[in-house]
Amino acid sequence: MSKKIIHTDIIVVGAGIAGIASAYYLKKKRAKSRFFILEALDSFGGTWYTHKYPGVRSDSDLFTFGYSFKSWNDAPIATASEILKYIGETIKENNIQNNIKYNHKVLKADWSNSEKKWTLMVEHSTKKQILYFSCNFLQMCQGYYRQNQGYIPNWKNIENFDGKFIHTEEWPNKLNYSNKKIIVIGSGATAATTIPVLAKKAKHVTMLQRTPTFYRTSTIGTEEIANTLRNITDDSEWIHKIVREQILINQEIFIKRCVEEPEKVRLELLEEIRNVLGEQFDIEKHFSPSYRPWQQRIALTPDAELFKSIANQDVSVVTDEIESFNKNGILLKSGKELSADIIIAATGFNMSILGDIEFSIDKKFINLSDTITYRGMMFTSIPNLIWTFGYFRQAWTLRAEMIANFMIKLINHMDFIDAKKITVKLRKKDQNMKILPWIREEEFNPGYLSRALEKMPKSGSNIEWVHNQNYWYEKDIIPNIDLNSEEFIYE
Ligand SMILES: Cc1cc2nc3c(=O)[nH]c(=O)nc-3n(C[C@H](O)[C@H](O)[C@H](O)COP(=O)(O)OP(=O)(O)OC[C@H]3O[C@@H](n4cnc5c(N)ncnc54)[C@H](O)[C@@H]3O)c2cc1C
DSSP: OOOOEEEEEEEEEOOSHHHHHHHHHHHHHOTTSOEEEEOSSSSSOTHHHHOOSTTOBOSSOHHHHSOTTSOOOSOSSOBHHHHHHHHHHHHHHTTOGGGEETTEEEEEEEEETTTTEEEEEEEETTTTEEEEEEEEEEEEOOOSEEEEEEOOOOOTTGGGOOSEEEEGGGOOSOOOOTTOEEEEEOOSHHHHHHHHHHHHHSSEEEEEESSOOOEESSOTTHHHHHHHHHHHOOOHHHHHHHHHHHHHHHHHHHHHHHHHSHHHHHHHHHHHHHHHHOTTSOHHHHHOOSSOTTSSOOEEOGGGHHHHHHHTTSEEEEEOOEEEEOSSEEEETTSOEEEOSEEEEOOOEEEOGGGGOEEEETTEEOOGGGSBEETTTEEBTOOSEEEOOOOSSSOHHHHHHHHHHHHHHHHHHHHHTTOSOEEEOOOGGGTTSOEEOSSOTTTOOOHHHHHHGGGSOBEESSGGGSOOOOHHHHHHHGGGOOTTSTTEEEO
16 A cells, blocks of 8 residues: 655744744745645744743844844843744744644655655654655754753763752753752853852852853843834834844944954953952953854853852852762862752753754665755755754844745746756866865854764855855845856756
8 A cells, every 4th residue: 555645835844933934934925835844842932842941041132033024022032931922923923823733753855856856754753653745845944953852971970979960951840959059060051041040049059161151241232222212112113123133233243353353352251250250250260261252152141140140159160170970969170079969961962963854865865964055055966955054143043034035036936947856066166166064163163063063064165155154144145146056956
């Protein structure tokens, strides 16, 4: 008996903030296309649905992390539940709910050159059934890390610790941390978010870091601009638009300065900390990273809340390395010992490349690291597939919207020229270009990326084959890509 295959025009994988942005544009600009969103989880929101650690919130302001088409009317930094509410409203207001199939985890995707379509093998996680879908075009909005699974370095003797050991990505439903001694391992965005919240109830929190992180203590004037405009008008769409543009300009200036005058920016960032912790605190040791500002994402601690909890001694900082775990806590390489009731690893993610889906063409397995990325959206030799991967330094969603619009333009173009297949291919002038890692480590090098780099697609030295991380460059380039250029091969 042949297997039942449900066919549709476009399948979007993932109902996170990016997948819902795509659905919005498909409804608005491509009403004649039928589409599904296949989502592995039982609800929408991705990141904002799965993260449960205390205090979980955005790092970006919602004027840029929120959509261009739906205004944000609250404080710039939002909690996970506020972001979920915002995504939920977007789904409802645009009638997207019937397009989403929850509990549908895509396991395999095979492109058929004769049929010119993708066939997806999908696991229905509650019915424990394997289902099959096919589509003419596939958009991957799968995010970049495995949900509900944290990265734990190879520490010695974790099992010897008598207290509770938790990863922030796998937060238990009920955890009583009132009056407990807690060690949080890590000092990135997650640690900076959760530590001040934990400190309100805990007996004491120790932030244990191997190396320091840069922090900002505000969203570069966002609150002030929004409040000033709110005094003039209650037109929330207009306020959203203006604040969004102003923030983008402020961020661009800041990011440029991080490259052009990194030492000056470093001193400014450290000065913000010194203002709270005073001259006596060893700021150089604990808060001055070895890399330049923005080489890794700068963590936000709004209103300097992390430093305020250090100043009032609810939190202490230890910069050292873990030798091993023991019954009471952690033995450090310096010989010092830290004891705790609860140890929390805020040590990041495991990367999920293209949703951990096994891709093949005519049943022949594709190794992604053998492909070259076209502007971080498509891959050589993989047809009819668009990959959504947002910005690291600016709001992820800015790029997600841009890519959704590019996909629609591409599909419209294919209709116009009556093509069923699009692949990107190196041009004559690309034949001798340098083949490089997906992203230059000296430009951006968080641990989860470095660990996965060899499995990622490659980039090239010609600009079309670079996964660019510059919104100000891409906002003019991507909408104006000439779809008749030599790198696009249509059939
Ligand atoms: C705690 C936290 C805070 C963050 N804060 C910010 C911030 O302030 N600003 C910013 O720009 N970025 C931030 N990020 C990065 C953040 O992940 C992205 O900005 C954004 O939410 C990603 O949206 P997404 O829809 O692309 O992916 P996700 O939110 O990861 O959603 C992807 C969805 O795809 C589904 N999926 C994956 N694989 C499959 C499959 N094989 N089959 C079916 N479904 C699949 C997943 O279940 C998930 O629901 C943060 C990340 C974390 C963890």
